[in-house]
Amino acid sequence: MQNRGDFSYHILFQGIILIGFFLLIFKLIVTGNIHYFIAPKMVPFAYFSVAVLFILGVIQIWRATSGKIEDVYCSCGFIHNQGGSFLRSLFVYTLFIFPVLTGLLFPNTVLDSSVAANRGIKYGSGLYTKPPEVQENMDTSLAEEYLQDPEKYMENLDKKVEEQGVDQNLGSSAGQESGLENNDVVIMTPEEMDQLAGELANSEKINVDEKRYLAIMDRLHSDPQSFIGKELEINGFVYREPDLEEDQFVVARFAVSCCVADASVYGMMAATPEASTLEVDQWVKATGVLETTQLDGWELPFLRITKIEKIEQPENPYVYEIYTQLSE
Numbered sequence: 001m002q003n004r005g006d007f008s009y010h011i012l013f014q015g016i017i018l019i020g021f022f023l024l025i026f027k028l029i030v031t032g033n034i035h036y037f038i039a040p041k042m043v044p045f046a047y048f049s050v051a052v053l054f055i056l057g058v059i060q061i062w063r064a065t066s067g068k069i070e071d072v073y074c075s076c077g078f079i080h081n082q083g084g085s086f087l088r089s090l091f092v093y094t095l096f097i098f099p100v101l102t103g104l105l106f107p108n109t110v111l112d113s114s115v116a117a118n119r120g121i122k123y124g125s126g127l128y129t130k131p132p133e134v135q136e137n138m139d140t141s142l143a144e145e146y147l148q149d150p151e152k153y154m155e156n157l158d159k160k161v162e163e164q165g166v167d168q169n170l171g172s173s174a175g176q177e178s179g180l181e182n183n184d185v186v187i188m189t190p191e192e193m194d195q196l197a198g199e200l201a202n203s204e205k206i207n208v209d210e211k212r213y214l215a216i217m218d219r220l221h222s223d224p225q226s227f228i229g230k231e232l233e234i235n236g237f238v239y240r241e242p243d244l245e246e247d248q249f250v251v252a253r254f255a256v257s258c259c260v261a262d263a264s265v266y267g268m269m270a271a272t273p274e275a276s277t278l279e280v281d282q283w284v285k286a287t288g289v290l291e292t293t294q295l296d297g298w299e300l301p302f303l304r305i306t307k308i309e310k311i312e313q314p315e316n317p318y319v320y321e322i323y324t325q326l327s328e
Contacts, residue, residue, distance in 0.1 A: 008064045013093055015060030020100035022053040033108045035316050038259045110317050111254045112281045113239045116265040121241065121250055123221050123267065123300050205231040206290075208268075213319040214255055217266055224292045224301040232303055233287045234268055235311065238278045247275045251286050251303070256318045263318070269293060272305035283313045 025046055028034040034046055193215065200206055200219055206227070208216050220227055236251035244250075252267035254260075270286055278284065288305035 011060050012064035015057045015064060017093065017096045017100065018053050018057030018060060020097070022050055022057055024100055024103040025050050025053070027104065035318065036108050036110055036260070039256045039320050042258055111260060111263055113237065116239050116252060119265055121239065121252060121267045122264050201226060203230070205233065208232065208234040210319055213253060214266065214321060217268070220301045224299055227290045227301060228292060230290050231287065232290050233285065234303070235283070235285050236267065238280055238282045238284060239267060240280060245271070247271050247273055249275050249278065251284065254318050255321060257321050268303050269300060270303040270305050272308055274308060283311050285309050285311050
């Protein structure tokens with residue numbers, strides 16, 4: 001059985017680790033690098049976690065350095081002593097210390113074409129160049145519920161949709177208020193989506209801005225014939241698919257829903273004689289005329305570039321999902 005001194009050291013180490021995670025997240029928030037990891041709508045949770053980690057860390061350090069035995073032991077009737085050898089404890093603490101040190105000491109990086117090669121490019125909302133991995137053990141409970149009683153299943157589904165609609169509206173307003181300055185959460189009503197479609201149809205030049213990036217890209221890919229001959233300007237990094245021609249590449253962006261773990265790669269196929277001079281992951285501003293092309297039997301918009309310039313990577317390289325409010 002460990003003595004009081006050993007147990008106090010364990011509490012002290014735990015408090016230091018908690019403070020370490022507090023400093024890591026606090027650093028990301030202060031520097032603005034938090035957007036390299038999570039979407040703006042998740043930032044309020046980061047604020048909450050910073051406060052909780054700081055409070056818990058201070059409490060643990062205070063308990064460890066207190067001279068009163070009742071501050072170390074909570075007298076709950078349960079033995080909290082750490083079991084196992086010194087090497088076991090060292091291994092467990094290292095699992096927590098390592099990510100804190102790497103996060104504090106090493107620079108942050110963004111997703112690049114190597115990740116895009118594994119996940120595949122998503123054109124609009126319908127076609128992946130590399131299909132997402134299918135889970136072997138899929139949950140079939142909903143399908144079974146539908147087969148047993150279709151009418152009851154549809155009634156329950158309608159109720160869930162109504163409840164989620166209320167929660168979504170409440171959550172979206174909070175996201176708008178507490179997000180980051182750039183690429184904040186965008187909520188568009190069905191009327192605004194229709195207005196965007198009309199704006200694109202009537203514009204001679206389409207500028208794919210960051211806030212409406214996914215909405216514009218989805219519209220272009222859903223009806224590419226309607227935009228043939230229109231001028232388009234788009235920013236992104238250079239990504240090359242293995243089966244593309246030498247003068248072709250994809251102007252790509254990573255789109256984040258909640259965090260970088262669920263990031264998808266969206267892009268616009270393009271061609272220019274200068275393609276061979278562009279390095280992979282180089283950020284460019286491409287301007288050209290829209291055409292159409294075929295990929296695996298799908299008709300896609302294709303940008304015939306007339307002007308291209310190299311640009312610096314944006315402060316926030318990611319774009320975020322467009323949320324559509326449910327009609328009242």
